[in-house]
Amino acid sequence: MCMRSKLLAVAVLAAAVPACTHAANHPLHTAKIADVIGVATMNADREIVLDLRSADCGIIAEARVSYKPGDGSYAEVLSHIGGLKPGQTKPVPAWPAEPCPDGRVPTGDR
Numbered sequence: 001m002c003m004r005s006k007l008l009a010v011a012v013l014a015a016a017v018p019a020c021t022h023a024a025n026h027p028l029h030t031a032k033i034a035d036v037i038g039v040a041t042m043n044a045d046r047e048i049v050l051d052l053r054s055a056d057c058g059i060i061a062e063a064r065v066s067y068k069p070g071d072g073s074y075a076e077v078l079s080h081i082g083g084l085k086p087g088q089t090k091p092v093p094a095w096p097a098e099p100c101p102d103g104r105v106p107t108g109d110r
Helices: 003-015 074-081
Strands: 036-042 048-054 061-067 091-092
Touching: 048 074, 061 074, 074 091
Parallel strands: none
Antiparallel strands: 036 048, 036 091, 048 061
């Protein structure tokens, strides 16, 4: 399973849980760039925390995913983001589009 599929699966699972209240100015709600799917922050212990939002494939979902140094996808995620330093927050670019689970082509809406 590729990274985008894994993240979509996590986002779908997270959508099944009641959403927490977000401030109106939260980066996930104010992002206007279609190619950005969330924000990434590196904690002091080098853990990467991704706050993601997607509306692809007709599914609207939000998720928080974290990767600790040594996790199997840590290096891939860090590279995809373009590097991070402890305390830094950056936008998360979208992964390349893949077909939706039902075979439809993603709309690109995020």
